[in-house]
Amino acid sequence: MEKVLKDFSPGETGVVLKISNVGKIKRRLYDMGVTPGAEIKLVKVAPLGDPLCVLLRGYELSVRKDEAAEVVMEVKK
């Protein structure tokens, strides 16, 4: 099932299909390892509902929902 990272719930894992944004944010996400094929788990949501904390490539990364909305994922069962 395809779904953007923003709509994941805590504990859910998926694989990156693509990043729909172009430009700086995309490049930054790539540099941090959010590339197609990378496995990402949504760890938790900040107390105020945004940003998100995700686990990928063995480390934790914080992204805002705005940015997570650009990351298209294939949900892993």
Added chain:
Amino acid sequence: MKFCLAGNPNSGKTTLFNSLTGSTAHVGNWPGVTVDKREGVYKKLPERVHIVDLPGIYSLSPYTPEEVVSRNYILEEHPDVIINIVDATNLERNLYLTTQLIETDIPVVIALNMMDVVEKNGDKIDKKALESLMGVPVVEISALKNKNLAALMKTAYETAGKGKGGRSVIEQSGVLGGVYKEIVGLYGDAGCGDKVFHAVKMLEADELETAKFPEIAKKAAGLKSKINAKAFDDDFEAMVADARYRFLTQHISSVISRAAREENTRSDRADRVLTHRIWGIPLFLLIIFAVFHITFAEDFLFLNGLFGVSVTDPGWINFFSGMGYEGMLEEAAGGVVSMAVPSVGVWLQSWMGWLTGSIIDVVSGWMSASPAWLSGLVCDGLLSGLDAIFSFLPQILLLFLFLSILEDSGYMARVAFIMDRAFRKFGLSGKAFMPLLMCFGCGVPGVMATKTLENEKERRMTMMIAPFFSCGAKLPIWLAFAGVLFAGQYGDLVVFSVYLIGIVVAIVAAIILRFTVFKGETPPFIMELPSYHLPQFKNLMAHLWEKLKHFIIKAGTIIAASIVVIWFLSNFDFAFWNGMVDNIEYSMMGRIGNVIKYLFYPLGFAMGADGWKFVVASLTGLLAKEEVVATLEVLSGGLGLEALLGGMTVASAYSFMLFNLLAVPCMAMVAAVYGEIGSGKRTWGAIGFWLLTAYVVSMVTYWSVSYWWIGVIILVAIAAALTVLYIRHKNNNKFKGVAA
């Protein structure tokens, strides 16, 4: 010889740098940007080695100032060796930078850090496999425990002699790799150095690169048309980044073998509590309260207030108050002296006061025979001015120590994570929260703490609104008014209202700045949340020493100079050769105050017979806010401070307070801002902004409190202006959203 250190943030780079260079380290700024440049010397090799610590970066793509600085340094200064420090516990992402560094012609040595943690986790890293994978020597080190550093430097020294051509992992990726090789050929024909690095940048269609080599860019574009980049929307940068990670993912298993491990590390468990949905914010508030309490509380742990614990023994009172027993005895009613146990910060401050007081006593003893103007300049001017500033030093340092602990432990990233949502509305990110909070204690460490903000715009914006948070030195002013306004009945509310107004002004100012001076897209908030670890004593001390040095240098130059000027203005007439004046009213300062008071007439407090006194007090307050009450006290003459303040209307009292709340806080702050911004023009800009804000807010307050309907009109106007700004901003973003 010249080595440079490159690596990800949180990889232990600064620790390694400090261990290698020790006392030779010094910090400056990279030209043009406010990124720290650390340099030092390593002496234990046959040659002296100059070491430059590049800023912590994740990539060499030129998007952040840190990345640009690092990239330019490597390409233009051509260090003899790049020591690439790699966090072994986070191999994949750290090696991503390595794949870029090895593309230059400069020899690279990998310093594999935190191997002890890897071993403790039961994982194994095959050093030989990593060496052949990256094609560069690898040395396992522990920067923290000073382990293997000599071996690292020896390897680096030996490697420096050997020439090395760049190599890229891109060559292994199919069609992309083929095109890459052809572009390398183009650069080879052009006889260009670092051809692999340039070729990869050209493949990425890097803006700087295509502008620099238009000929090759044209040919490369032709070659690239062979590649089917549809999957990447023709974004070659993405394709290259993907190729790098693909390479790493594919080969990493041959380098590291991970032991099965329990799901929850200690760091995970700590994080679950500290960023808990419900407890995260209260815990954070508690931690902050503790920091402020330990730094500023007169009554430690409320031992006196809650349990009635107090100190009465003269010896202990001297210990806790910095030899203050005699002074207290003189003031105490009935000869009984008692005090509450103070917090560490207050205790240190008392002793600092004792120290500077003693120095002043000794010096004025020496100078008793000198002419009055000379001893006045040295003792009343310079020394007591510096005393006022230095007496805060222990608390500034203590506050900074706590900040460093929170930062080094990894908690600060979580604070940003927790608070980001609330701050984004004002155009700031969660990272701005901590520096601003410090400003309630003292603006100087607050401004210094803006270093942690990645985005330059955000950093400058944070500094601009920093003084609006009422600091410790301003509190005596509010307290003086609290005692007289409304017959002293609502003292606590008066003080509280000033703090609150400061916060509101800061928020409004942030929004206005965001939509005007600092226009543009909101910076992304893609931030690593590093694992928690215990802060290292060595690092903390290095941090503190750096700040202390910085402060003393500033205090010794800018601050001392302005103190002398103010002292001169307030003690001499324009005919200064006639000697000192007895009364500040007849000094240059007094006369200037009497003239420029007309400038302050719209603010209300300058009107009337006593008006000029408040103008002069505000002027001295620009030097240091401690001066305000002191000046008013002197100027009140026989009348007394209470009578002077009591003669004011509520409107002009508030106008005066708000002017002092918002205007230039003190010379130390100006010096700190100058140190962080590194530009005289922008520092003047900040000064102008503070004065303007102070002037406008005071004026609005005066007239609104005097005539309520003016207040209503102004409030409506502000609300309308903000709405317009907001709507325009939203529309702008809608269009930008596609491009950004």
